[in-house]
Amino acid sequence: MSSFVSIYSRFRFENWLNASLRTFSSKNRYAHTDLPKVSFQEYRRKSLRNSNVSTRRSFDERTVANHVMSFVAGVAGLYGFKSHLLHYIEGMGAARNLVAEAQVEIKLQNINVGKVSIFKWRGKPIFVYHRSQAVIEQERQTDVTKLRDPETDEQRVKRPEWLVMIGICTHLGCIPIPNSGIIHGGFYCPCHGSHFDGAGRIRKGPAPTNLEIPEYRFLDNSTILIG
Numbered sequence: 001m002s003s004f005v006s007i008y009s010r011f012r013f014e015n016w017l018n019a020s021l022r023t024f025s026s027k028n029r030y031a032h033t034d035l036p037k038v039s040f041q042e043y044r045r046k047s048l049r050n051s052n053v054s055t056r057r058s059f060d061e062r063t064v065a066n067h068v069m070s071f072v073a074g075v076a077g078l079y080g081f082k083s084h085l086l087h088y089i090e091g092m093g094a095a096r097n098l099v100a101e102a103q104v105e106i107k108l109q110n111i112n113v114g115k116v117s118i119f120k121w122r123g124k125p126i127f128v129y130h131r132s133q134a135v136i137e138q139e140r141q142t143d144v145t146k147l148r149d150p151e152t153d154e155q156r157v158k159r160p161e162w163l164v165m166i167g168i169c170t171h172l173g174c175i176p177i178p179n180s181g182i183i184h185g186g187f188y189c190p191c192h193g194s195h196f197d198g199a200g201r202i203r204k205g206p207a208p209t210n211l212e213i214p215e216y217r218f219l220d221n222s223t224i225l226i227g
């Protein structure tokens with residue numbers, strides 16, 4: 001009897017074990033451990049990719065790099081600011097070439113009687129006319145009341161033999177030709193036919209006013225300073 005019980009018991013245990021194993025092996029697995037692991041390595045700094053290097057070390061390296069970059073950016077910023085500032089400070093004063101052009105000294109001894117020499121002053125042509133006695137007398141006898149822009153010859157010169165003018169036609173800005181036109185010893189603007197006399201006064205043509213007289217003075221008998 002006892003042997004029957006023992007055989008029976010053993011039989012039941014084996015059945016239970018087999019059933020349990022079958023049940024266990026046929027269970028669904030809900031943990032998706034077969035999915036590939038996502039790697040963010042390529043998004044990490046190069047200095048942090050090596051897991052064997054301590055974070056402290058890379059932190060120190062990055063701190064040093066940041067300080068160097070801040071220093072370089074600061075120096076560049078200061079240099080740019082200084083250049084900008086200097087640009088404005090220099091711009092507030094006149095440029096050297098403009099200062100040099102502000103006044104022009106002209107030697108008169110090489111300008112012969114009857115000749116007009118042309119100089120440049122502030123980008124404009126300056127006519128320096130060494131007038132003959134005949135031209136001086138002619139201009140002094142002109143009836144000023146008949147002129148479009150009435151000015152006496154004495155008002156236009158500091159010394160009778162020297163006429164100093166800006167050589168730009170007062171009509172539209174052409175440069176008149178000396179010793180040309182209908183007036184003896186005068187000037188002619190070919191652009192639209194303006195005639196100026198030997199004192200630079202408009203006598204015929206569309207120019208509305210006389211040729212302009214610049215600011216000048218005699219430094220001595222043979223030198224003038226324009227400007």
Ligand code: FES
Pocket residue numbers: 169170171172173174189190191192193194205206207
């Ligand atoms: S520009 Fe001289 S006449 Fe017109």
